[in-house]
Amino acid sequence: MRIDNLQYANWSEKIFRQMSEGHVDAVHVTIAYHENFRETVLNIEQWNRWFEQFPQYIFHGRQATDVACARETGRTAIFFGLQTPNSIEDDIGLVEVLHTLGVRFMQLTYNNQSLLATGCYESQDTGITRMGKQVIREMNRVGLVVDMSHSADRSTIEAAEYSTRPIAITHANPYSWSAGLRNKKDSVIQAVVDNGGMLGFSLYPHHLDGKSDCTLENFCAMVADTAERFGVTSLGIGSDLCQDQPDSVVEWMRVGRWSKTIDYGEGSAAQAGFPPMPSWFRDNRDFPNIESGLLATGLSQTEVAGIMGGNWHRFYAENFVPQN
């Protein structure tokens, strides 16, 4: 089982073909950043057209069993996710509506304060809001996973504790390995893992030690170390692959419509665009490199299989269905 639990590529037949060439059984794709509900539905309509056009490569994944179906048919199951809660606007009823439309992960915040919680770029972290608590309960009820990848520390710890079902950090790395606002302190990872949650390792250069120059050995040593400290069954991949995206898209991610001035976030004025990916992870065909690298650290076949997809698969099975 091979699962990448976060990508936001400039989708094309080429990329869908590469997914199946890389034997990636499931990908959690971001379908919206700052889009409101109607705009998110337009993005879902675009995905429906891709499912119609490229059935030989992809189909809409809704439940864990779709991952096995993908493996059996040599295709990739596409699971929807949202990087901000803007898609539900201020309407809690949209949580169930979006789950019905296939959404399986939603971040309570992107980098900013949201209606629900605090993002990792704010100077003050006030934790989960009144609406945030209501929305977490509703997400728990319908089977929509709370994703805190871009959230601030206190908000993430509170979400892990308040949620009655496991939550996820779909794409980030330990702060102790590479200090950055988007990487996660040990106390945050511990809170997520203690409540049954998952951490997906990011391959996005700004999250890597040495950025684009990070070596495969360094990355895999960090994964092995994290497995030792937090337990190997709570770990997976969330590559944050943004393949073929024009630099205008990283600006959209960073400033959406909330600002009139550019905030370079993890980049800088001198390096405003997408950074180059590490040489050993360029696209969906390079997962075998990571697999080999992890085996070289001394992790067992079973442990590596869990990190490469088995752990996310178990998490999908437990968390995408409505609560009893």
Added chain:
Amino acid sequence: MRIDNLQYANWSEKIFRQMSEGHVDAVHVTIAYHENFRETVLNIEQWNRWFEQFPQYIFHGRQATDVACARETGRTAIFFGLQTPNSIEDDIGLVEVLHTLGVRFMQLTYNNQSLLATGCYESQDTGITRMGKQVIREMNRVGLVVDMSHSADRSTIEAAEYSTRPIAITHANPYSWSAGLRNKKDSVIQAVVDNGGMLGFSLYPHHLDGKSDCTLENFCAMVADTAERFGVTSLGIGSDLCQDQPDSVVEWMRVGRWSKTIDYGEGSAAQAGFPPMPSWFRDNRDFPNIESGLLATGLSQTEVAGIMGGNWHRFYAENFVPQN
């Protein structure tokens, strides 16, 4: 199996309880008239709240097997439908989105010209439009049934012939029995039936011979006659029950937001509101009256069982799933 293939009540716990008291296994409910997409989603959110509040009586029906599940658990499966195509606005992608949200019937027109076809109150009927043809194909593909209850003759016949899957007139009666713009001429019924479609008999007084004073015997004789002329397996019930609705709602149905002046439609200035229901069909508990009345005409047990729900059940099984 007992199915009512059209109701638009002022929904309440009382009405949901009456559905189960009447052993109505499935009801096709109207969830929108003139609402745009976002407003339709708000109505779905309201239904989701009712499903949460009254699980002992109702649940969301999506496929034919849900009708048997309803029967086994003593509840009613609620299937969604739209009386106008306003919910898809001018966006064909919303056909699949609404089907995913559970919509199973959509009228191509209400009484007026729509983007798709001509309604039964227009003086000129130009048939299916360019967009109408595209939308019929898309409805065929995803398993959303074309409903022509409020459409004009030519548009209905063209829809029956252009559609690659059977269509429905969910709630109307033969014009030959009770002349009115909403009832259907023989040639229209024939076109629908010839293409595998269904006619649901309406109990709405404006569609009845003698309106509110129509007798059960008269109604059932008409059903038996229609069965003889068009085939008993193409017939069902679509009561158009508007229980407990205030008169403001019939005005909303008639004029929506398209007119600044009142059009009384089937009513009149003197009788602008909802007409009283016939004494033998006041609510969901009165289906046994119709069943007895139909048996009294000489129709067989099997034939009556088909009209009371078996025929719609077969139609659901064949038409709610995506095309191969």
